[in-house]
Amino acid sequence: MGREAWNLDSATSQRQSKSVEVIAELLATADIQVNGSRPWDMQLHSAKVADRILAQSNLGMGEAYMEGLWDCERLDQFFERVLNAHLDKQIRPTKLIWYHLRARLLNLQSVARAWQVGEQHYDLGNDFYEAMLDPRMTYTCGYWNDAHSLQEAQEAKLELICRKLQLEPGMRVLDIGCGWGSFMGYAAERYGVKCVGATISREQARWAQQRYAHLDLEFRLQDYRELDERFDRIVSIGMFEHVGRRNHCVFMEVAERCLEDHGLFLLHTIGKNQRHSVTDPWIDRYIFPNGDLPCIGQIGDAAADLFITEDLHNFGADYDHTLMAWHANFEAAWPRFRERLGERFYRMWRYYLLSCAGAFRARDVQLWQWVFSRHGVAGGYPRIS
Structure with a gap:
């Protein structure tokens, strides 16, 4: 029995x-x-990591990182290099084919499922997001054209939209x-408009109602x-x-029926760059459940016969700067949240922010207005920039 166990361990x-050699x-x-000794090199603490990467691609690699089985000083640079070399396309485990099938066959963003991302991601705690984001709590890409700080970039983005x-x-x-x-607060303060906002996050609605109680704004949990x-x-x-490919047309129909004849919709x-790709399984499981990035053709298809496209602006490279600023704020604030959220969450959130920064830097994903x-x-x- 001992010899059989030894043979099994040896195999x-x-x-x-x-597997380590292949990786x-x-x-x-x-x-x-x-x-290696460079900031973007992978520090391997367990040979099991290589097996998990080959079996599950980024899902296995991300979970192994969360468990402390490997490290990298500059995950953003690691992922920038991985994606520029298209290594993600060289590891296509058959175990993950379910993610492709369910994205094509199921409506993962149905009314019943829509609230899941609010509860799992956006309701982590307003104090947590206050520590990571700019003073207005803008959790989207900033516009860094002439900005030198996260606050300036977010204000510039809101002004651009207005x-x-x-x-x-x-x-x-x-x-x-x-x-x-x-956006609602900025637009009401600077342009004197009245706004109605819909969100699926109870924490977001509660915070916004308190912050902007003095303005003509209505926040709906809807x-x-x-x-x-x-x-x-x-x-x-x-x-x-978060809308999903099966609901793109429904979303556009809602926008069309709610827009006045001579109105504008931004x-x-x-x-994403490729129509038939699906959400990264690690991001889907741990960060944005049921998320589904659209490609430019899917948006065009959904808007056809409903809207005229007046302008299309890509500033996806700016998301790299935004994510790195969020990461710096997160690291600085982490001692306040360590006891509440724990080491596994820290590694998960770090992996999320820095892997996404690397993806935008490699232009693997885009940001469109x-x-x-x-x-x-x-x-x-008129062209506005």
């Missing part, structure tokens, strides 16, 4: 050694070394997926599919990523 050890060879093509929407005092504006109300009234302008900032969303009208802007829509 496992040999397989793991071979090391793959990473070398991205100029990443296993147990100008693109051509806001005027007294207008009634709908914010689909309003978050903590940063699914977007329930909206059915007219507004002069509509905005949706960082919410379309859609701000992260987007679309401006739509129902019948076309007379004389043409």
Whole structure:
């Protein structure tokens, strides 16, 4: 019995050694070394990690990182190199085919499922997000064109949206997926508009109602599919990523029925480069359950016959700067949350922020702002940047 156990351990050890060799060879093509001395090199603490990467790709790699089985000083640089070398396309485990099938066959963003991301992600605690975000609690990409700080970048983004929407005092504006109300508060203060915001996060709604009690703003705990009234302008900032491909057309139909004839609708969303790809399984399980990034063609298809596209602006590279600023704030504030959230959460959140920063830096994902009208802007829509 002892000899059989030894043989089993020996076979496992040999397989793991071979797996480490395979991973090391793959990473070398991205100029990443296993147990190297550079900030982007992978520090391997267990040979099991290689098996998990080969079996489950980023799901296995992310879970192994959360468990402390490997480290990397600069995860953002690690992922930038991995994605620039397209290593994610060289490891396609058959075990993950279920993620592709369920994205195509199931409506993962149904009304019943829609509240899950609010409870799991956005309701972590307003104090936590206050420590990580800018003073307005803007949890979307900043606009760093002339900005030198996170606060400046977020204010510049909000101002850009207001100008693109051509806001005027007294207008009634709908914010689909309003978050903590940063746009609504800014637009009401600077442009004198009235706003209605819909969110699926109880914590966000509670915080926003208290913060902006002095303004003519209404925050509703409501699914977007329930909206059915007219507004002069509509905005949706960082919410379309949760809508899902099976609901893109429904979302656009809701926006069309809620927009006045001569109104404008601005859609701000992260987007992917390939139509048939699915959400990273680690991100889906631990960060944004049931998320589904759209591609540019899917948005165009959903808007067809409903809207005229007046403007399309890509500033996805700015998300890298935004995520790195969030990460710096998170690291500085972590001692306040260590006891409450624990080491596993710390490693999970660090992996989330830095892997996403690397993805935007590699231009593997994008950030688009679309401006739509129902019948076309007379004389043409002015280019605003």
